Amino acid sequence: MRPFVSLPWKILILTISALLVMSVTLTSFAWLKMEQDFRMQQEKQLSLRQQQFEHLNQLLENQLRSWLESFSEMADIRNQPNFQGFAGALAEHFDTISLHLNVENLWLFDRKGNLLQASSPAVPGRIRQTVSQVLTELQPFSEIVCQDQCVKVVMLPVQNQSGEVAVVAMTTTLLDMLSSLKQGVGSEVAIVRIDGDLQKSARELRLMSLSNANTMASVFAGIPVDATVSQAIERGLPIRQGDQHYLISFLPLVSSGHGYYLALVDDISGFARAKQKYQQQMVLFALSSFLIIAAVIYFSTLRLSHRLLKMARHLPLLAQRQFAEFREKARSEPLLLSDELDVLGRSAEQLSVELEQLHATIEQNTRELENIAMYDLLTGLPNRNMLQFNLKKALQALYTSPGQVAVLFLDLDDFKKINDTQGHAAGDQLLIEAATRIRRSIRPVDLACRFGGDEFVVVITEVHPVDIAVKLAEQILTEFQQPIELNHQLFYVSASIGMSIASSPETQADDLIRQADIAMYDAKERGRGLFTGYDQQMFQRLANRLQLESELKDAIKLHQFDLVFQPQIELASGRLSGFEALLRWHHPTRGVVGPDEFIGVLENSSQMVEVGYWMFRRCFEQVSELVRRGYRHIKLSINLSAGQFLDPNLPVVLAGLVDEFSLPGNHFELELTERTLVKNIEQTLTMMRQLKALGFYFSIDDFGTGYSSLSYLKQMPVDVIKIDKSFVFGMLENDADYQIIISTIAMVQKLELVVVAEGVENRAQLQVLKQHKCDFGQGYYFARPLNDQQLDEFLQNKVPDGFLTLV
Incomplete structure (x- = not known):
């Protein structure tokens, strides 16, 4: 074996990246340090300038105060019986004072605040306020006051021979002090005024006094539009004008009040050029x-890249199952030392050998797998796996052949119902017949699949136009209009169909099926x-419904439901005849949720029966309380859903409540909608007779909006x-509604039934109903639905004797 040499030196690109990151990091730190040093230097300079300004301010104050004290001694005020002579001396020497001390105004006030001498008759309110303070404290006072311009105010109390005290007040311009500050710090100086919100644009700064009007005006004109006053005060404002760079810094000018600042403009062009x-x-x-x-790195890794590219060029041979050719072309000998690429080459050769052996096995198994689990054994239709495969293939085909x-x-x-009543064998027979009818309705190019249970999916390609899919759906529905024979009986089984359409190959097969499912x-x-065809609102409605169902389950557990009671009034006499119990939902985040928002979902859920029985108990408790308070003939109307009404346990539960509370059933009126009554006539009549035997009354709610039938009313x-x-x-506005009401009242009276009008909201409606002898009414005109506290107030204040005054 040749010695092994590691590969890190061949991937020096990591070093380049590290150096680049380090270079950027160090440079950034250096720039930040430079900025920090510059800012610290500026803060030190601002502190020194603040001290210089305070020093100059103190010098000016001492100068004015010394002059006033000297002038008072020269005028020999302590040996004068009054201040007339002193006032004359001030008036006589005012021009000299103004010339040498830049005094703009001079006033002399007596101990009552009256003017004894004034260079200007107008006295600012702040001056008068401060004079009162000096007269009270008998101490000299000075401050900088800014209105249209900023001035230095100095006040000195003086005393005559009689012990009376007067106050000398003078104001002097700050121009000399600003000039001295400019010479001392080497910066242009201005006084600016800031009004209102500190987040407004810094361009709205108001310049009041300038040491160099031309330079300062041009610099302040270059303030960025997005710069705020708050930023200017906290960090200063960098300004660029051509090759020149300036920094505007701000120091507070006055200690009392806000809004006036010293603006110091420094030329930082040298620093900016050095930084750049x-x-x-x-x-x-x-x-x-x-x-x-x-x-x-490029030259050191050139051979490395050549070898990797050679391997990459020959790797597709493995996908093409040319294993021997790959081993021949991908082989490469090391130059001197073996490295990781040589290890990779040997592993690739070994892999090609194993892939060659594996490929032979896979080819044999693939032929077997293609025939497994692709068809439904019962109906012979393709199953969900085949559906997914073909639907994805159809969607991918849209890349090359745009369509739908x-x-x-x-x-x-x-x-x-059929499966439960006729048995599973009949159910299987029904599914087979359904599959046959679906196959018969579609074209040869379309695919019909059994999705699961009693659900089927049809994939329609070549949808040009969309009407083709609609016609196929209608054809399927037509097929299912014919009866199906099961166990020698004919059954009419309808089908509900939802359709979704995709024109983009990016559409996911599962999403397309889910959309059609929602539409179904x-x-x-x-x-x-x-x-029905799918639209986005269907998904939103389904999501909202699922969310509402989940929250309704929590509402039951957390006792968020409550009842309110709307009075029912006998229109002829105003007598309180009873109430209608209405369900309300106190949602923790939405507040009180109206019944229109959740009743429909609740009635179609399994929670309706549980909520209904809770309502019954709550209503019995309420009637028991009303009877105890003397309303012995009161009647409470309770709305019943279809699921609650057809619950076999309903008579047992109500009988138990009648016994528990010792209340006869005639205190309660059970409200049913017309849809509930005609849903199953025989079962409805049986249930009504059982509840009638317990004494309960029945009313038809929302009469005229559903499936009204006189034959049902008679039964x-x-x-x-x-x-x-x-x-x-x-x-009152629609004659058709008016005719419906008067004819309904007349018909109901002919049937010797009681009629109640809902939604009475004004006196005109009440008068019309009374004119046509409507028995009872309820609505906002009489009272809104009442909670427990409001109900108690209503009984005490509105119907203390059982009668409501109708006006």
Whole structure:
């Protein structure tokens, strides 16, 4: 064996990457350090400038205060009985004072704050406020005050021979102090005003005083648009004008209040040029190093790449099953030392030998596997595996032959009933007949598969136009309109079909099947025996429904349901006849969820029966409480879903509640929709008779919106007819609604039943209903649905004697 040499030196590209990362990192750190040093230097300079400004401010204050003290002694104010002479001296020497000390205004105030002498009659409010403070504290005072411009204010209390105190106040411009500050720090100086929000644009800074108007105005005009006032105060503003670079720094000017700052403009062009030169040097050095190392790596790994490319060129021979040719062409001898590539070459030769042996075995097994698990044993149709294979192949074909692929998802309606009642053998016979009818309906180029259970899938290619898929679906539905003979009996079995279409080869087969499945369930919800095409809203509705079903399960466990009660009033007298119990859902995040949002989902779920029995118990408790309070003839209406009404345990449960609470059934009125009543007439009549024997009343809810039939009304022991609120809402504007209401009232009275109008919301509706002798009404005009507390207030305040005043 030749000595083994490691390969790391052949992959120096990693070193280049490491050097590049290190170079970028070091350069970044160097730039950051330079920025930090510059910022620290600026902070030190700002601190020194702050000290210089405070020093100049103190000098100006001492100068003015010393002059005032000297002038007071010269005027011999302590030996004067009043301040008239001192005021005259101030007026006489004001021009001299203004010339030598740059004093702009001079005032003399007596102990009551009245002006004794003023160079200007207008006295700022801040001056008067401060005079009162000096008169109180009898201490000199000074500050910088900014309004239209910034001035230095100095105040000194003086005392005459009588012990009376007056205050001398003067203001002087800050221009000399700014000039001295500029000479001291070497920067241009300005006073700026900042109003309002600190997050607004720094361009809105207001310049008040400038040491160099032309330079400062041009520099401030170059402030970036996106720079904010807050950034300017915290970090300063770098400005570039041509080859010149400036930095604007800000120092607070006044201690009381906000908004006035000293702006110091420094020329940092030298630093910027040094920084740019350093950056260029670093980039040039990194680029040169990278190029040199890249050249070294390229030439050192050239042979390595040649050998790898040679191996790559010959590897496809293995896929082409040319194993011997691969071993001959891929062989290569090492130059001096053996390395990893030689190990790879020997392993590739060994692999080709083993693949050659394996290929012979695979070819034999593949022929057997192609015939396994691709067809359904019962119907003879391709199964789900064949469906996936052919659907993926059809979608892939769209790359070369653009078009559309359609999927029909078919489910037999009520298959479970036949399977349960007639036996599994009859169910199998039904599936075989269904498969035959589907095969008979489609074209030879289409594929029909059994997806599982009573579900079938049809893959339709060459869908030009889409009407072809629609016609095939309609043909299948037509086939299922014919009866099927099972166990010498004829059964009419319909099918619900959902369709999805794809025109993109990127579409996933599972997604296309899932979309057709969703469309099929939509067809079932619409009435079964129908065909529906998929749209995105179906998926959203299904997702929302599943989410709502999940939350409803939690709502039951967490006791989030509650009942509210809407009063029912006898229209002729105003007597409170009873209430309708309405379900409400207190969702932890949505708040109170309306019944329209969840009742439909709840009624079609297994939780409806459980919620219904909870409602019964809650209603019995409420009626028991009302009877205890003296409402002995009160009646409570309870809505029943179809699932709850047809539950065999319903009479047993209600009988148990009647015994437990010792309440007769005539306190309760069970509301049923017309759809529930006609769903199974015989079973409905049986259940109604059992509950009637317990004393319960029955009402038809939302009368006129469903499957109304006078023959059903004659058969069923119904006591009350409730007119749907949609007719009441429109009866004053819509003559058709009006006619429906008055004819319904007349018909119900002829049948000697009671009529209740829902949705009474105004006095006009009430008057019309009373005119036509409607028995009872409920709606917002009388009261909204009431919780326990509101119900108690309603009984005490609105119907204390059992009657509601109707106006």
